[in-house]
Amino acid sequence: MVTISASRGGMMAQKKRKITFIIIVLLFLIYFLAAARPIPRESILAVDWISSLEDEILVNLPVDSAVSDDSASSGDADTFAPAWQGELMPFTLGSRFGFVDSSGNFALNKEKTRNISVSSNMWTEYDAEPQDVVINIVLNESRINIENAGGYPILIDDRIFILGSDQNSLSEIGGGGEVIWTYEFGAPVTAFDAAAGLVVTGSLDGIIEVFNSSGRRIYNFEPTGSRYSIILGCAISRNGMYIGIISGIDQQRFMLFERLSGEGDYRVIYHEYLDDGFRRPVHIWFVDDGQRVVFERMGGIGSYNIRTRRMVHIPLDGEITATDESGSGGYLFLVTSHADNLKKLVGIRFPSAGIFRLSSAAQESVFLESPFKSEDVFLKRSGSIFVIGGGTALISFVLGEK
Numbered sequence: 001m002v003t004i005s006a007s008r009g010g011m012m013a014q015k016k017r018k019i020t021f022i023i024i025v026l027l028f029l030i031y032f033l034a035a036a037r038p039i040p041r042e043s044i045l046a047v048d049w050i051s052s053l054e055d056e057i058l059v060n061l062p063v064d065s066a067v068s069d070d071s072a073s074s075g076d077a078d079t080f081a082p083a084w085q086g087e088l089m090p091f092t093l094g095s096r097f098g099f100v101d102s103s104g105n106f107a108l109n110k111e112k113t114r115n116i117s118v119s120s121n122m123w124t125e126y127d128a129e130p131q132d133v134v135i136n137i138v139l140n141e142s143r144i145n146i147e148n149a150g151g152y153p154i155l156i157d158d159r160i161f162i163l164g165s166d167q168n169s170l171s172e173i174g175g176g177g178e179v180i181w182t183y184e185f186g187a188p189v190t191a192f193d194a195a196a197g198l199v200v201t202g203s204l205d206g207i208i209e210v211f212n213s214s215g216r217r218i219y220n221f222e223p224t225g226s227r228y229s230i231i232l233g234c235a236i237s238r239n240g241m242y243i244g245i246i247s248g249i250d251q252q253r254f255m256l257f258e259r260l261s262g263e264g265d266y267r268v269i270y271h272e273y274l275d276d277g278f279r280r281p282v283h284i285w286f287v288d289d290g291q292r293v294v295f296e297r298m299g300g301i302g303s304y305n306i307r308t309r310r311m312v313h314i315p316l317d318g319e320i321t322a323t324d325e326s327g328s329g330g331y332l333f334l335v336t337s338h339a340d341n342l343k344k345l346v347g348i349r350f351p352s353a354g355i356f357r358l359s360s361a362a363q364e365s366v367f368l369e370s371p372f373k374s375e376d377v378f379l380k381r382s383g384s385i386f387v388i389g390g391g392t393a394l395i396s397f398v399l400g401e402k
Contacts, residue, residue, distance in 0.1 A: 048396040049104040090118040093378040093389040119155035181215025196240030202231020218264030233282035237290035244293040252277025287327020322379035
């Protein structure tokens with residue numbers, strides 16, 4: 001009798017949690033969508049599913065947003081879920097991190113107990129002064145042990161790096177935990193990116209350096225024209241053809257490099273002095289299949305179209321806290337942060353995007369600005385699906401046409 005009573009009590013408690021969660025997310029959606037600017041005609045932004053990080057309650061929302069209690073399901077937290085499939089999206093939000101698929105199923109949903117680093121297929125937790133580091137592979141649930149790491153793990157582009165504890169060295173780690181190569185810098189590393197088998201770094205002394213897959217330095221450059229030389233941001237396109245950097249303080253500037261025929265042969269194809277600069281790391285990333293480079297600048301973002309050689313300044317309020325790294329289909333999304341934990345999901349459209357049927361003369365512009373309250377935020381996009389997180393919930397939206 002005691003067991004049955006406890007079981008019924010647990011079922012009732014679980015049902016109450018589901019109902020409470022559904023009410024909360026529906027109120028959130030009402031506020032979120034009601035405050036949004038209209039999306040351009042012939043396009044839709046529809047909620048697909050909502051998932052709770054704390055107890056993994058999943059609510060699927062059809063196009064008409066009808067929700068029934070039967071649509072909610074829950075799973076065990078801190079475990080590998082057997083239901084996930086397709087591409088996984090790594091997330092970090094508040095006190096939790098993990099991987100979720102496009103349907104809202106978790107491959108990993110874990111509470112943070114230490115520092116973390118995640119990539120598309122790997123994750124690790126490490127101490128403030130790490131000794132041994134364990135890299136966890138999500139897809140096959142295997143592990144890579146790195147003994148006496150001597151620095152901080154960085155997981156990027158399905159590669160494992162160790163940034164030295166003094167930030168003056170960088171090592172790449174192989175699949176057996178062995179060191180493939182190490183490079184010692186003349187000053188602390190302040191910016192880092194990797195793609196197409198290449199690594200680009202920027203340092204406190206204002207030098208950018210490019211390394212091939214063997215760790216050999218194939219290019220270096222020192223921008224001038226600033227009172228203080230420092231690299232505050234760098235990015236490399238997915239095909240390795242372009243490198244973008246933000247350099248210097250007083251004056252600060254954006255520079256774009258293009259690779260020529262040789263392995264380490266790059267040239268500057270565009271540069272611009274920025275009116276005012278930041279004294280902190282600056283967001284810079286390539287989008288739209290590497291055809292655009294976007295970077296944070298005072299009062300908004302800069303968007304440079306590599307194909308047309310045209311720079312556009314898009315005014316924005318607040319500080320960028322999360323970015324859509326794909327920028328595909330003519331859309332770019334990001335989240336800005338404001339006072340009192342106010343966040344805004346901002347949507348930007350590019351010209352000549354088929355889904356909007358814009359003319360070639362159309363300019364990049366903000367078409368969506370939806371405010372919501374959250375201390376932490378997460379944003380990830382995969383094609384027409386993007387997931388935004390706030391508080392303890394992940395919400396998936398689908399981009400499409402009417």
